[in-house]
Amino acid sequence: MFAAAMVLLSAGFRSARTLGVWVLLLLPQSAHAQRAIDSLQRALRTIPADTEQVKTALRLSAALAATDTAQARQAAAQALRQSQRLGYAYGQAHSWLQLSALHLIGHRYNLARQAAERARQAAEPLLRRKPGSGRLRRLLASIANNLGSAADQQGQLAAATRYYLQAAGYLENTSETAVLLTVYTNLGRTFQLLRQPEQATRYWRRAVVTGGPSPRPELLPAYLQLAAWHLQQQQPDSAYTLLQLARPLHPEASLYAGEYYGTLGQYYLFRQQPERAYPALQRAATYAARKGDPAYQARLLFNLGQLEAQLGNTGRAVELLRNSLQLLHPLHDTDQEAAVLTALGRLAESTGQYQTALRYYRRSQHLRDSLAAATVRQQVNQLETLYRTRQQAQQLQQLRQQQAAQQLALRQQRRLNTLYLLLAGVLGVAVLLALGLLRHRRRLARQQQELQQQRIRQLEQEQELRAAQSVLQGQEEERRRVARDLHDGLGGMLSTVKLYLGTLRTRHPLPEPATELLGQSVEHLDSSISELRRVARNLMPEALLALGLAQAVQDFCDALRRTGQLQVELHLHGLTERLPPALETGVYRIAQELLNNVVKHAQARHVLVQLMRHDALLHVVIEDDGRGFDPTLASTGVGLRSLQARAEQLGGQLTFESETDQGTTATLTLPVPTTGAAPLSA
Known part of the structure; x- marks a missing residue:
């Protein structure tokens, strides 16, 4: 398979x-x-x-x-x-x-x-x-x-690249990032077709960085292109991460719904999960038909037919492949049409229809021969186009010279006309200047007042942020103090009491009932010491301070596994370097609270935990298969609201996706101050 x-x-x-x-x-x-x-x-x-x-x-x-x-x-x-x-x-x-x-x-x-x-x-x-x-x-x-x-779609990749770079030039020194994201995505795809994957991924990543930490609909094509490229590089984990980033952008409501589900289906095929790949590819074909994209619909039907053939459903496979062939015929996609004919020939051959198979094979070979001839003709046409372009450039240069001479004569005449008009308009200009100066002063006064109000609001926001950070810092310091006092103070006292009781049992023989009671007391004391240490570790894990966020989350997940109540799957990516201490503590607290909510409320059997760092962004995804909840509770529940507030204080965003009996996915996205970008691929 x-x-x-x-x-x-x-x-x-x-x-x-x-x-x-x-x-x-x-x-x-x-x-x-x-x-x-x-x-x-x-x-x-x-x-x-x-x-x-x-x-x-x-x-x-x-x-x-x-x-x-x-x-x-x-x-x-x-x-x-x-x-x-x-x-x-x-x-x-x-x-x-x-x-x-x-x-x-x-x-x-x-x-x-x-x-x-x-x-x-x-x-x-x-x-x-x-x-x-x-x-x-x-x-x-x-x-x-x-x-x-x-x-690009007509195969003129050099011209396409020139147009895309021209589009990027129009947007320099402007705040119009939406179109710029589209241009970067197209540049990456063009370099992919030119077999320059490094250049392609560089532009796709530039689109992701330009888009910023918040999810933006314009980033959906870049995520899908990167996911497809990672699948080509046999890096399914990175492809799945990008598909997860695309999921909150609601691809089914966009023009790229077919491409999203098509890429998702290819991921499941790579993971050898045909039962999940088939509905994804079917859904992609439906969106392609609805959008009126017969070329992509034909390729999806070809993939579905191949999958049906592998599953042994020969009749359904032939039907899908013939539908694909019918869509491809008016598009003159010779290469893909030949591939469909070859697949039909193999199916006919496998069922003993050798004459039909031979007919399909001959048609496929004829198309491949014509494709080779068309390639030669295309090369000749490109050379002819280059020659004509040079001729047109020479003619254009001559026309520009003639136009420059005409413009020079026009400018001289305009100067004389301007001189006459200038003498007549001096008085009017003086009046207009006076009015303009008055309006300008009023506008400056309003702008200064608005700037002062904006500065006051900014200072108030900074003060609120510092107060919130101080509260969180105080809470963490208090946690450390309480954990240290419990572990070093009360823990030591309990260990001393255990030592005294053990000495009493060994040095002073007691009656059998008293001995049994003493043994039970020592066992309860051991359980109390273990519980005390667990509470101290939850208040402030030693691994978080000594080894960092990745090891602390690993330890917490291991502890959940040992309880036997939940199957925990953990994926870490790009966390080779330590993050700032305050950021590590905040992310750990959010992840700890989300996992505790899964244990307490979700009634889940399995939970997937992902910590991924891509360049200047950190993503935390916690997905369970529990009973789910109403996402509107995220704006009314105290616990969920406090988690979102903590995420916002860290400069990030926490979102929830959930349906009844369909599990819950919590996604935390926040920026990370870095000195060097981490690699995007796995």
Whole structure:
């Protein structure tokens, strides 16, 4: 079965190009997407025919993109027509951008490039008039990204890389990180196709670092690309960690639901768990069909057919492979179509249908021969394109020289006109300057007042944080003192009492009833000493102070295993260096309380504990198979609220995912001050 899983993995990774990441602005991430669509449709029917109608139509197009691309194109086309009637240049650029993204989803790459070029023609004059506008820079970066995605899907990787770098250049020195995350993800995927994995992972990791410690929907494609790459490198633990990071981003509500479940299915295949891989791949195929992505759907059906064949379900395998072949035929994906035909031939051969198998094998070989010829033609076309590009560059240089001469003449005429206008407008300018100066002073006064109020709020927050840190530090110091007093003081006294009782029993013979009572007293005293030491260790584990967070959590998990009540599985990753003492203590207390809650309330049989450090982030995941609880209790329960407050004081975030009888997953994410980044892979 492991060999079969590896065959499926290799087939799946040939479709790496299907995970295209484009920019579709205003895309909502709400779980109530259908209600948002209904609300936008009602608003579009009643809103006046102005720029607000254009914006509403664009929002509706983005909301429909994940489920109905045909209606999404209609809404974008309506926004384009209205923008052209109003002369609304920004609306025209945005509408063309929306259409390019929708064409990319439908694999109409030539139309996508044409729409993106029209969007750029509308947006570039706007940026020249307002070069400092962050909104226009984000728009042009999105357009360049979509041009790169179209070139990427057509195999023009050099052009795609140039467009992506141009998109990143638009976003320099701006706060527009959402599009930048998409650009970094696409750059990583392009370098992966260029067989440069180091460059690819560098850009994916840069996307993760740029996104910051809080989960962001724009990071979902980067997590999925990294997970697929780790599976290719046969590092399933790292791939599963990245899939766990993607899970809180609700991938099923995004455009990448198919890719998420497809990668999850490949992970289960790698782990030799076909019973879990099959439903994940089925779900991925459903999302691919819903999104209108026949190429990825065909590859998923191919994987499902291979899996059915390995399970001995020949009839179902043939049905799935034929469906995959039917989807591939109009796409002209010769390589994948040949692979499906070969798989059908093997199935026919295994059932004794040798004539049918021979027919499939011949068709497969014919496609492979035509693919080799097409490769040669593609190389010739690339050389011809390079030659034409050089010719066009020379013609463009000549046109630019002519344009420069015309502009020089225009500038001279404009200077004369400006001189005449300047003499007539001196008085008006003086009045305007006076009014502007007055407004400027008022604005400065308001800004100074706002800055003072902001500074006061910041000082109050810092004071509250210092007070909370002092309370926590005092609690930990008090724990250490009490643990030390119990262990050294009361523990020593009890040991001395035990010694005296032992001396009494050996030196002074007692009647048999008294001897038996004395023995029971010594046994109870031993139990009291052991309980005292356990309480002292819980108050302040020695391993946490001496050996660090990883060893302290290891000791605590070992203690839980010895109770026999719970099966504990622990995974540690990237914790080779010690963390700051306050951070180690806070993380240990949170993990200790979460595990105690599992023992007390979850009625679980198994718990998975993961401590993972990736560069400047620390992730703690505790997942059990217990009875679960209502996640809304996280905002009302005192214990859960205190845990979340402690996580926020450490600069991180603690989230809970749970359903009744489906277990609970608690995820703690917080930044770690480092001098060097830990490796991301296992």
